[in-house]
Every structure is written in C-alpha cells, then in structure tokens.
Amino acid sequence: MTASVFVVDDHPVVRDGVTLLLQSDPTLRIIGSAESGRAAIERITQLKPDLVLLDLRLPDMLAPEVIAELRKVHPPAKIVVFTAHADHHGITASLEAGANGALVKDVAGTDLMAALRQVLHGERIIDPRIAPHHAQRSEALARSGLTRREYEVLRFAAQGRTNPEIAESTGLTRNTVKTYLQSALHKLGARNRVEAIGKASEAGLL
Incomplete structure (x- = not known):
C-alpha cells in the first residue's frame, strides 16, 4: 500500500532531492510540497497526506507552531521534523508539540526511507545524533x-x-x-x- 507524503522546506534543493529520492520507493508517494508554514497548513488541509516531512526552520513560522496547527486541521498525519542541526532547541519543542519523529538532513537516503516507513507503522523515530540533546533538554526542563x-x-x-x-x-x-x-x-x-x-x-x- 502506498503512503502519501508532503514535504515542507524553504530550500528547493531539499524539496527536489527528497522528491527524487522517494520516487525510488514504491511504498511512498510525494503528493505536494510547500516552502512556508502557512502554505503548508493550507495545502495539507486539502490534500490530507499520510506523512509530513517538515523543515525545522521556516521563514514564517516555527516547526512547533506548524505542528500544533496541523494537529488541528489533519490529526491523523504522521509528522517528521527534518533539520540540519542535531542540537537545535526547536527539536524537543517539536516532539513535545506532537511530531512523530526527528531526523538530521544528511541522513542516508535508504535510512530516510526506512525511518519514514517506521513512522508510518506507528513508531517514534529520533535520529541517534539528536537523541542525547533531546534527552538533556527534557531533563533540564523537568529540573526547571x-x-x-x-x-x-x-x-x-x-x-x-x-x-x-x-x-x-x-x-x-x-x-x-x-x-x-x-x-x-x-x-x-x-x-x-x-x-x-x-x-x-x-x-x-x-
């Protein structure tokens, strides 16, 4: 069964790269993309994709804000945050806002596809390079x-x-x-x- 994927990133190179990569996987199908949070919310409301690959830093909104909105307009969507920085503080906030996973952008293509399939099957995937930072921030938040x-x-x-x-x-x-x-x-x-x-x-x- 094919799962529909929507890509949100303000860099065309990333959007095109992911689209090209996922074309080689018959179980994943790109149905659209957006370069801003507002555009993403609007299009996802209409298209209702199974999975959203969301850039952590968008020109108009923060990823946790976008996630909170997506949870209102299309609750069943699986959301995976995509970031260039494993230690960015927004990752923990995104996971707390309801993201199902977080990956670093230089992840190998085969690993990216495998991670997206795992998320679609209900697993929570956090890139090993992100996990220590996420754990530290969660502990710091609990202490505060x-x-x-x-x-x-x-x-x-x-x-x-x-x-x-x-x-x-x-x-x-x-x-x-x-x-x-x-x-x-x-x-x-x-x-x-x-x-x-x-x-x-x-x-x-x-």
Missing part, C-alpha cells in the same frame, strides 16, 4: 519545573517576540501570556525576561 506552556512562551520571548505577538502565535490571550511569563520568571528566579532568557540558556533550555 516549567510547564510546557511556560516553556513555550519563554521560547517565543527568547526570539524577541512581544506579548501580543506571542498571544497571536499561541492562541492565548495577552493576559494569559503575561501570567505564564511571570510564572516562568518566578520559577527561574529571574527579575525580568532578559534575565530569564539568560538563566534558561545556562540551564540548557534554549
């Missing part, structure tokens, strides 16, 4: 006492987003964003968001 929402709001703050921008990205009200941020500051023992971001970075959270 931050909830997933507090961590999410803090991550957006670390990217320089304002409270109204964070509210828009997360679907929370501005007051709720402020509450989560204050709670995160308190747990990290920080007086302001700059200090909180510094402490979170030192703790291996960002």
Whole structure:
C-alpha cells in the first residue's frame, strides 16, 4: 500500500532531492510540497497526506507552531521534523508539540526511507545524533519545573517576540501570556525576561 507524503522546506534543493529520492520507493508517494508554514497548513488541509516531512526552520513560522496547527486541521498525519542541526532547541519543542519523529538532513537516503516507513507503522523515530540533546533538554526542563506552556512562551520571548505577538502565535490571550511569563520568571528566579532568557540558556533550555 502506498503512503502519501508532503514535504515542507524553504530550500528547493531539499524539496527536489527528497522528491527524487522517494520516487525510488514504491511504498511512498510525494503528493505536494510547500516552502512556508502557512502554505503548508493550507495545502495539507486539502490534500490530507499520510506523512509530513517538515523543515525545522521556516521563514514564517516555527516547526512547533506548524505542528500544533496541523494537529488541528489533519490529526491523523504522521509528522517528521527534518533539520540540519542535531542540537537545535526547536527539536524537543517539536516532539513535545506532537511530531512523530526527528531526523538530521544528511541522513542516508535508504535510512530516510526506512525511518519514514517506521513512522508510518506507528513508531517514534529520533535520529541517534539528536537523541542525547533531546534527552538533556527534557531533563533540564523537568529540573526547571516549567510547564510546557511556560516553556513555550519563554521560547517565543527568547526570539524577541512581544506579548501580543506571542498571544497571536499561541492562541492565548495577552493576559494569559503575561501570567505564564511571570510564572516562568518566578520559577527561574529571574527579575525580568532578559534575565530569564539568560538563566534558561545556562540551564540548557534554549
């Protein structure tokens, strides 16, 4: 049985390379691609692919945001995050947002196809080069006492987003964003968001 795959990446070389590669596997079929998060959500809503191969860094959205949206518009999709950086902090956030796997972009072609098939069969696949970083960040998060929402709001703050921008990205009200941020500051023992971001970075959270 053939599984449909949708590729989301802002680099045409990656999109073309993956498309070419998957053409050699009769069990996987590319049904479309997008170069931004918004375009991906729109097209995936219509096409309803079995699997989405999602670049971690897109020009308009973060992968965890895209995943949260995809879980609303097409819950059955399997989502695999594709990244050039095994230690990028967004990987853990993506897995926590609901990704079914994470792979580094220089993975061998045969390994990529095997990993996608495993994910389609219900397994969770994390590239061995990512696993140690993911484990460290998960442990750091547990030690910090931050909830997933507090961590999410803090991550957006670390990217320089304002409270109204964070509210828009997360679907929370501005007051709720402020509450989560204050709670995160308190747990990290920080007086302001700059200090909180510094402490979170030192703790291996960002």
